[in-house]
Amino acid sequence: MKLVIFSSAESAHEPRVFYKMGRSAAAAGYEVVIIAQHPSCTVEGGIRIEGLPAPRNRLERISCSTW
Numbered sequence: 001m002k003l004v005i006f007s008s009a010e011s012a013h014e015p016r017v018f019y020k021m022g023r024s025a026a027a028a029g030y031e032v033v034i035i036a037q038h039p040s041c042t043v044e045g046g047i048r049i050e051g052l053p054a055p056r057n058r059l060e061r062i063s064c065s066t067w
Contacts, residue, residue, distance in 0.1 A: 002031045012038040012049045022047045 003025045010017050012034050026032045026046045038051030 001029075002033065005032070005034045005036070007034075007036040008052070008055075010036055012036040012051065018047070 005017060005021055007014070007017055012018060014036075017034060017036060022032050022034055023045060032047045033050060034047060035050045036052060037054045038049050040051050042049050042051070
């Protein structure tokens with residue numbers, strides 16, 4: 001099974017996103033993809049991170065990051 005975690009407000013290494021949800025699901029056998037603010041696309045600890053550029057302000061985060 002695949003688990004996709006999307007966050008337009010948090011960084012990919014935010015402890016709740018990466019460690020609590022991502023690592024726990026990966027240890028349970030899920031294929032985990034995190035789509036969040038990160039400078040590049042990478043694989044860390046068996047978790048695929050699809051990086052989003054950091055928005056300049058709240059309006060940009062709401063209107064652009066979610067698409």
